[in-house]
Amino acid sequence: xxMASAPSVPAVTAPAPIAPPPTxxxxxxxxxxxxxxRELRRQQTRExxxxxxxxxxxxxxxxxxxxxxxxxxxGVVEKTVFNHFPVKEGLVFESDPPMRAALIEAVRRRPLGxxxxxxxxxxxVAAIGQLGxxxxxxxxxxxxxxxxxxxxxxxxEREILGTLTDALAEQIRLETRAPxxxxxxxxxxxxxLGLYAALLELARDRALAGTPGPVMxxxxxxxxxxxxxxxxxxxxxxxxxx
Amino acid sequence: xxMASAPSVPAVTAPAPIAPPPTxxxxxxxxxxxxxxRELRRQQTRExxxxxxxxxxxxxxxxxxxxxxxxxxxGVVEKTVFNHFPVKEGLVFESDPPMRAALIEAVRRRPLGxxxxxxxxxxxVAAIGQLGxxxxxxxxxxxxxxxxxxxxxxxxEREILGTLTDALAEQIRLETRAPxxxxxxxxxxxxxLGLYAALLELARDRALAGTPGPVMxxxxxxxxxxxxxxxxxxxxxxxxxx
Numbered sequence: 001x002x003m004a005s006a007p008s009v010p011a012v013t014a015p016a017p018i019a020p021p022p023t024x025x026x027x028x029x030x031x032x033x034x035x036x037x038r039e040l041r042r043q044q045t046r047e048x049x050x051x052x053x054x055x056x057x058x059x060x061x062x063x064x065x066x067x068x069x070x071x072x073x074x075g076v077v078e079k080t081v082f083n084h085f086p087v088k089e090g091l092v093f094e095s096d097p098p099m100r101a102a103l104i105e106a107v108r109r110r111p112l113g114x115x116x117x118x119x120x121x122x123x124x125v126a127a128i129g130q131l132g133x134x135x136x137x138x139x140x141x142x143x144x145x146x147x148x149x150x151x152x153x154x155x156x157e158r159e160i161l162g163t164l165t166d167a168l169a170e171q172i173r174l175e176t177r178a179p180x181x182x183x184x185x186x187x188x189x190x191x192x193l194g195l196y197a198a199l200l201e202l203a204r205d206r207a208l209a210g211t212p213g214p215v216m217x218x219x220x221x222x223x224x225x226x227x228x229x230x231x232x233x234x235x236x237x238x239x240x241x242x
Numbered sequence: 243x244x245m246a247s248a249p250s251v252p253a254v255t256a257p258a259p260i261a262p263p264p265t266x267x268x269x270x271x272x273x274x275x276x277x278x279x280r281e282l283r284r285q286q287t288r289e290x291x292x293x294x295x296x297x298x299x300x301x302x303x304x305x306x307x308x309x310x311x312x313x314x315x316x317g318v319v320e321k322t323v324f325n326h327f328p329v330k331e332g333l334v335f336e337s338d339p340p341m342r343a344a345l346i347e348a349v350r351r352r353p354l355g356x357x358x359x360x361x362x363x364x365x366x367v368a369a370i371g372q373l374g375x376x377x378x379x380x381x382x383x384x385x386x387x388x389x390x391x392x393x394x395x396x397x398x399e400r401e402i403l404g405t406l407t408d409a410l411a412e413q414i415r416l417e418t419r420a421p422x423x424x425x426x427x428x429x430x431x432x433x434x435l436g437l438y439a440a441l442l443e444l445a446r447d448r449a450l451a452g453t454p455g456p457v458m459x460x461x462x463x464x465x466x467x468x469x470x471x472x473x474x475x476x477x478x479x480x481x482x483x484x
Contacts, residue, residue, distance in 0.1 A: 110483045117477030155397050158404075176481050181447070181461070183440045183469045188477050190436040191429075198425045198432070205423070219423070227425045234476025235359030235430055239418050241352045 046084050049074045053091040058142050062092065062150035089156040092146065099127060100164055104171050116172055117231050120192040125224030128199040132217025137207055144204035165193040195227045288326050291316045295333040300384050304334065304392035331398040334388065341369060342406055346413050358414055359473050362434040367466030370441040374459025379449055386446035407435040437469045 052074035056065040067088060071078045085091050103123055110119035131140050147153045168189035172178070178185050202223055206216045230238065294316035298307040309330060313320045327333050345365055352361035373382050389395045410431035414420070420427050444465055448458045472480065 112484070113482050115478055116481040116483075119483075155401075158400060159397075162400075172481055181444060181465065183437070183444065183465050184472055184480065186440050187433075187436060187469055187472055188480055190440070191433055191473075191477060194429060194432040194436065195425070198428050202423060202425065223423065223425050227429050230426055230429055231433075232476050232478040234474050234478075235433060236357055236474035236476075238426065238430055239358040239414055240355050241358075241361075242354070 045074075045076065045080065049076065049081055049084055050091060054142075057092065057146045062088075062146055062153050089152060092153055093156055093160055095160070097160060097164070100167055102127075103164065104167060107168065107171055115232070116175070117188055117192060118228075120168060120189075121195060121228040121231060124192060124196045125199070125221065125228060128196065128203060128224060129217055129221050131200075131203040131207075132213045132215075132220055134213050137213040137216065140203055141207035144208050148204070161193055161197055164196075165189045168192060191231045195224070195231060198227065199224055287316075287318065287322065291318065291323055291326055292333060296384075299334065299388045304330075304388055304395050331395060334395055335398055335402055337402070339402060339406070342409050344369075345406065346409060349410065349413055357474070358417070359430055359434060360470075362410060362431075363437060363470040363473060366434060366438045367441070367463065367470060370438065370445060370466060371459055371463050373442075373445040373449075374455045374457075374462055376455050379455040379458065382445055383449035386450050390446070403435055403439055406438075407431045410434060433473045437466070437473060440469065441466055 049070065053065070053070045056070060056073060067081050068078050070091070071081045074081070103120060106123035107116055107119050110116070130136060147157060165186070166189070169185045172185035172188055173182075176185060199220060203216065203220055206219060211219070291312065295307070295312045298312060298315060309323050310320050312333070313323045316323070345362060348365035349358055349361050352358070372378060389399060407428070408431075411428045414427035414430055415424075418427065441462060445458065445462055448461060453461070
């Protein structure tokens with residue numbers, strides 16, 4: 001699974017909607033080694049369930065597949081699926097995407113004088129650029145079909161983007177010591193995650209249209225750079241009435 | 243109902259989440275005069291249902307009230323409610339908010355040389371400023387309680403904001419003749435509606451905190467001006483690392 005998360009977070013072998021950070025957190029591997037046989041079995045069961053669900057969703061669509069069918073294909077009882085995934089959307093999206101921590105880190109560790117939009121936006125553009133890689137592109141198309149085929153999943157994805165926006169806004173609020181009621185941290189975070197959402201949909205459009213990976217990767221980089229420039233330089237000069 | 247829409251659109255006497263345009267469309271009145279007795283009775287029934295629903299939602303919360311209870315309080319049968327409102331969220335939100343047409347008009351008719359962000363953002367800030375008026379403030383607080391008390395309504399409101407964003411992006415796309423795949427129209431529209439969403443939540447926070455209307459109106463105007471300046475001048479200079 002090309003877009004699977006780092007070993008320390010719950011595996012989502014269905015292509016994750018939220019791109020993984022450009023570099024996986026280094027702390028993940030040591031923690032994994034300490035895992036016992038029981039936990040290992042638990043993780044294997046979880047991955048089997050996710051794989052079965054991904055297959056079924058790709059075949060027939062998220063809303064048309066029951067949890068019982070997923071359990072049967074994975075060779076477990078229905079209750080086991082619910083133990084791992086209390087809500088069905090959890091089989092597609094992680095509620096705590098691995099990208100969140102990496103995004104906040106990219107902001108926290110930005111060089112002196114670099115703006116928050118440049119650091120966060122640059123991270124987002126780099127993360128999205130990976131979706132055109134040969135390993136990712138088929139998964140992006142499959143994910144696009146599954147997500148766009150289900151109102152439930154589209155709503156859930158929007159909620160996850162909302163929590164990412166809130167996390168970034170909170171980081172900016174802390175740094176700038178913005179008083180309560182100031183909208184600037186939220187507006188800045190909203191602009192960055194808006195760019196992310198727009199690039200993600202563009203990647204999905206292109207993957208569904210069969211655009212070759214390298215072409216798509218270049219398009220995403222170009223669109224990302226232009227979008228980031230618009231956020232950084234502002235909208236005052238954009239689309240004047242003629 | 244202070245935030246009720248112009249007569250030509252379906253009445254929502256529950257305080258509308260989407261603020262009405264600063265001036266109601268002038269075309270509304272003539273159309274209303276041509277309405278027959280039957281249509282008038284239909285409109286009255288509709289308003290009775292909306293009023294009954296608004297009372298019940300305020301008393302116990304959106305998710306805790308059944309359509310049958312709404313019908314009983316309004317003195318109609320359940321089927322009549324469904325005829326007027328196929329989905330329960332329609333009792334709170336209009337699917338086609340009157341603000342949409344006015345926002346697009348504000349953009350279309352902006353003076354020569356004025357940017358789309360300035361025209362659309364200025365419209366949004368002016369519309370939100372009305373929420374502090376003596377006639378609106380209680381309705382804003384009640385609406386805040388009802389919407390924030392229901393995940394269904396919060397999801398639905400986010401969807402409505404999404405359709406407003408798409409409508410504005412489409413207008414910008416038409417004007418700029420942006421090629422397919424360009425993100426700029428969407429990013430600009432997203433920034434403007436993001437400002438709207440942020441100001442709406444600020445208005446709700448303040449109304450719930452019991453802030454007097456004139457104070458709230460001034461706060462909203464100041465926050466709106468600062469937010470608009472951030473969108474217009476860009477994020478390049480905002481929150482540099484120190």
